[in-house]
Amino acid sequence: MQNAEEIYSKRKLKSSGQSTIVSISLVLFMLGCIGLVILISDRLAVFIKENVSMDVYLKDNVKEVNAIELQKGLDTKGFVKSTNFISKDQAIENLKKDLDPDENFVSFLGDYNPLPSSITVNLNAAYANNDSLVWIEKSILENKGVKEVVYQKSMIDMINENVRTISFYLLCFSGLLLLVAIALINNTIRLSIYSKRFIIKTMELVGATHWFIKKPFIYTGVLHGIYGSLIAILMLLGIMFLIQNEIPDLINFRDIELFGSLFGSVLFIGVLISWLSTSFAVSKYLKLRTGELY
Amino acid sequence: MSEENNTDLGEGTENETAPESQSTDEAEAIRKTLEPQKSPIDNFYNPEGEAIVELKNAVIAQNAHPVLSDVSITIRKGEFYYLIGRTGAGKSSLLKTLYGDLKLTKGEGSVASFDLKKIKTKQVAFLRRKLGIVFQDFQLLNDRSIDDNIDFVMKATGWTDKAKMKERREWVLNRVDLGTKGFKMPHELSGGEQQRVSIARALINDPDLILADEPTGNLDPETSDDIMKLLRKISENDRAVLMATHDYSLIRKFPSNILKCKDGKVVESNLEDAII
Incomplete structure (x- = not known):
């Protein structure tokens, strides 16, 4: 039967491993959160960019059949995400709705409809930049039925500028956080190895090779990295469920590839840092002479 | 007398x-x-024995600072040597040089056919497999049982056959009268028992040389006697033993060859000189 001292000693060893795992998981969770923010902000940027529309106004003499043909033509273009044809009648109806309190104005026009038919083009996010827009505008204007192409140049500029700025700061912050994560995990592991430096030296003195000594430490370190990563991933899933409850559009759990890459990265970083830190820490104590351990 | x-x-x-x-x-x-009992230095030599330790004009240094110089000693199988000297005289540094923890930079030296000057870091582990090292503070692996301590050394030194490992473990533990205590953790044993475990651990690979750094330093006189008898028995079985100690009463009780570290040199001595 185990006595109290033995149980205490085993519990102490166990809890030292547990605190390493908790430290690793908290740091990885923090890193994962930043990853999640980057993914969500990327998604947000795409969402905003894809909602930027280009209005293609058609000449009055263009028949509806030709307009629809033009719309179909645009649908086949790679830069187009979606199109919406608005006929002259639809346009006046929309105007009526928009100017509801001032119906007199529309009735003043009588049967005359000054509004042109148009096609609203939503672009793919990758083309929502000024260079592409100028080129797209030019290519659409080549069609003889098109009168003019209207889009808010300043808004596109603003969106791109803001997305660029936010992405830059997020990347800087995540880079910094990655360094913090490496430093914290490395420190936690080094401390745990430090407490075993005399055991390492004893192993060396009884004739064990460096690799033989390192192997079980690396195995345990990697295992701690895996456990820490899995706990971090579970915590991230919890956060994601919370976000989805609040803002459903931001997180789509069907996007397995996207979130899989986030979880995969957390696991990879956790295992890699644990492995390297353990290996370096053990090597350090193997290189020291007995007298240098104190 | x-x-x-x-x-x-x-x-x-x-x-x-x-x-x-x-x-x-x-x-x-x-x-x-x-x-002082008479301990003539000529009585404990084994000139026929194979030389296990050979140092010639060696300089023993710690961090490039010489501690002992012009060290020339030869220890053969079957010989038991005490290594004495004041604290800081260089006893431990000499032992550390012999087991490859300190590099020999000047002079010549070999232990169990390993050239101490040319030995590479990777080879040190293989030198230590030819030695058994016993420390004053035992240096057992405190996170595992006695059986596991013994097993660790066997696994680390290439033993794979579990039946043979069990047999050898039982043999070494029985040799130090700890055959029934293998399941215990080191902290559950007395100081004397822990020291016997460390001797058992040193014996696993049937070493040519036992290096003992004040193995009785933490033990009571009775237990020290037991440890000494054990070490003497090992040397009688054609093994060499070099034991650093401050305990002259043990030397008196178990007389043998004596090396004395004094004024930066190592000289052969007898008990009378040693005490003076």
């Missing part, structure tokens, strides 16, 4: 007679403490 010794003692203690106020018993006790 021989008559010759008594004569020696009479001469040696002439100037150290007890004050008149002291009782005869007390004077006798002091006389016995100071009384």
